[in-house]
Amino acid sequence: MTTTTTHARLETTERDERKRKRAAIIKFSLAGAAVLGIGAAATSAGWTDDAWFGAGASAVDPDDAIDLRGAFVADGTPADGDFITADDAPGTGDDVVVIPAEVFADLTAGDSITVPVWIKNMGTSDLVIAPPTLETEGDLFEAGGATVTLGSAPTSLASGSAATSVDVTIALPDSADADVFGGAEGDVVIGFQGSIANRA
Template identity: 45%
Template sequence: MSTTTVDTDRQDERKRKRAAIIKFSLAGAALLGIGAAATSAAWTDQAWFSASASGATFELQGKNFASPATFVDADDASAKIVIPSTELAQLVPGATRTLTLTIKNSGSVEQAVTEAHTWVAGAGSFVAAPTVAVSGVPAGTLAAGAEATVTVTVTTPTDWAVGNQGKSQDLQLVFTGTSV
């Protein structure tokens, strides 16, 4: 080979390498340019919202029998409101006793109120417990701050068994408020 051919081959090889480097450089620059254009050309805008949240207060209270009567928490059997024993003492056949109870929604939201009652069995319990009827429990809901007067009627049948003489039993009434 002659030196002219070698020089020409080297020049061709350098041109090819230079052309390849230029092509790759241009391709890289194009990609960077497109990416930059896509990023810088995008406009953004936002709409933000914020709100404070708080929990409601929730309390169903009963009016006690103190003088003066006040509304108190009676959230479980250990904190129950005791009805004076004279209210249901000395029951005889055909007796009817009426109790007036007051409940209050002391919370900040309305409540659906339900009632359940039972005679608590124990030693010396009645042979046949008197019947209990409850009226005045709010149908629907009890508004925040509202009171309801509930009437409890305890009745013994006219043929109440002789075996009930001298017996005693506790009547338990539970009013439950449920959030709606």
């Protein structure tokens, strides 16, 4: 008796399920016909049509987009870990790439020293690089004394591109007077600035 009742219930359940599936198929078919019918009526009734567009917009986050970093290594090419953020001008913070004092130490008349400094775009946007700034301070760089020159600097750096080097040369001319420049000291500050490259 229990088995028969269960069997009857199963048959009823399967039948109901088939009806539901069939009903769903019919509903979808009718709905499709209704949509087609309305579409045809609208097209024949009005000879115009509209197209509408919607869009969202956003601005880049400068904290992620602009990340120009600098590095100095004594030999070879720096690794990513050698690059530091150098947002602050010397004297206003600790984020300055320091070239050790001994690199340009003990210049003599007619002497010059050239070393590369490295910059890298570690942000998410391509950058336009402004012409670098160069400032000198101290007795060594007074008129007739040492000069600082920079090699070619990039005008742009793509996001994810390899590091780029720029040569820095400090030279003391043959004519430098030992009585004036002997033992003189000075400081050099070089700045690179990157800004987001706008799409053309």
